[in-house]
Amino acid sequence: MTDSANNKIARKLRIAHYLNWACYSGLMLLFAVRNLFLPGGSLKWWVVQTIPLLLVLPGLLRSHYRSYLWLCFILLLYITASIVDVMMPGRGWQHGLLLLLSLTLFFSAMMTSRWQRMQ
Secondary structure, three states, X not given: OOHHHHHHHHHHHHHHHHHHHHHHHHHHHHHHHHHHHOOOOOXXXXXXXXXXXXXXXXXXXXXXXXXXXXXXXXXXXHHHHHHHHHHOOOOOHHHHHHHHXXXXXXXXXXXXXXXXXXX
């Protein structure tokens, strides 16, 4: 690859890393607020929702491309559940935000993995 192509990939990768961490943090914060501070939440559901995301955290901190791939697989569960919840009448705004954060993190993690392998 040429230097120009490497610079473009490096720039895209840097943006994707910021987006990954923003969405990952947003999901963790959403789960904490929803389950620990709002009525109807529980500590049990907070643990169930956060443990899968925490499993890939060590690899994400080291920027391993396989961890981003595993994150994508895990996010498919969150995306599926949030689509079902968004379509149900009377659900709160949290489900729409969960869908938005999960989809954004899915696509940015997928592209991060791809761009890391290209470098």
